[in-house]
Amino acid sequence: MEKINNVTEFIFWGLSQNPEVEEVCFVLFSFFYAVILLGNLLIMLTVCTGNLLKSPMYFFLNFLSFVDICYSSVTAPKMIVDLLAKKKTISYVGCMLQLFGVHFFGCTEIFILTVMAYDRYVAICKPLHYMTIMDRERCNKMLLGTWIGGFIHSLIQVALVVQLPFCGPNEIDHYFCDVHPVLKLACTDTYIVGVVVIANSGTIGLGSFVILLFSYSVILVSLRKQSAEGRRKALSTCGSHIAVVIIFFGPCTFMYMRPDTTFSEDKMVAVFYTIITPMLNPLIYTLRNAEVKNAMKKLWGKKLVWTNSK
Structure with missing residues (x-):
């Protein structure tokens, strides 16, 4: 079948068709995006200047914050501008690039969270061999693997969509280009493509989630052998990670591990994992992590001293 593509642009329906609601959303999401940028940049600055990069946990946390900024930036600025348009x-082309970016950074974040779970498993279950197992070379290889995995996943998603014919209509009931809403506009049967999309996303999502559950189950079992103080510290560190995993994987599971269908709730669910989760990550990691809070205090202390000495 020859590919026919009469569509040169897509039209978003956006979050709402009510101008008053859109104005409120503009203020709200502009604030959220500013918090995402400032919060995650603060985490990165703290880790880099606080001599925390030598720790594998903070090494991966630094890149998680970077991915959060990139992930939200693929959709948030366009959505915010569109709220007043x-x-x-x-x-x-922009739609395909946005589709690629959403899945590239989203999948990379899933892999980084999985790697961070493995890091916590080694730290708690094999503390004597921790620095040997999680040396810098291995951390670099694992990080490279997360980027390569995200790239391959997003390349598959875009390749499946870009070969489809689009001959109208061109209206997307969403605020960004995602696989399911775009597939609805293709003027051909997309059943096979939909199955491949679900298999691709589902395998990554479910596989990573099972690994995370297994890691934390083993960690919780091993904590019974440790002292009360050791359990408290381990649970405090892991609690932050578990919270991030729950608020990220819950919405992603709803969106991508189901048949090729769309629901009216999809936009609100998408807001949660593209905007809310990247905004909450810095708060979760700073509020529950004493080492990060101490490093931030030192960082701000140095800035105040430098400012007063001028």
């Missing part, structure tokens, strides 16, 4: 359009 009468016509919300995106070019065909």
Whole structure:
């Protein structure tokens, strides 16, 4: 079948068709995006200047914050601008690039969270061999693996969509280009493509989630052998990670581990994992992590001293 593509741009329906609601959302999401940028940049600055990069946990936390900034930046700025626009359009090429970016950074974040769970498993269950197992060379290889895995996943998603014919309509009931809403616009049967998309996303999502559950189950069992103080410290560290995993994997599971269908709730669920989760990550890691809080105090202390000495 020859590919026919009469569509040069797509039109978003956005979060709402009510102008008053859109104005409120503009203020709200502008604030959220500012918090995402400032919060995650603060985490990165703290880790880099607080001599925490030598620790594998903070090494991965630094890149998690970087991915959070990139992930939200793929959708948030466009969505915020569109909230005040009468016509919300995106070019065909721009749509494919946005689709690639969402899945690239989203999948990379899933892999980083999985690697961070493995790091906590080694730290708690094999403390004597921790620095040997999680040396810098291995950490670099694991980090490279997360980026390569994310790239391959997103490349598959875009390759499946880009070969489809689009001959109209071109209106997407969403605020960004994602696989399921775009597949609905293809003027051909997308059943096989939908199955491959679910298999690809589902395998990554479910596989990573099972690994995370197994890691934390083993960690919780091993904590019974440790002292009360050791259990408290381990649970405090792991608690932050578990909270991030729950608020990220819950919405992602709803979106990508189901048949190729769309629901009216999809946009609100998408807001949660593209905006809310990247915003909450810095708060969760700073509020529950004494080492990060101490490093931040030292960082701000140095800035105050430097400012007063001028």
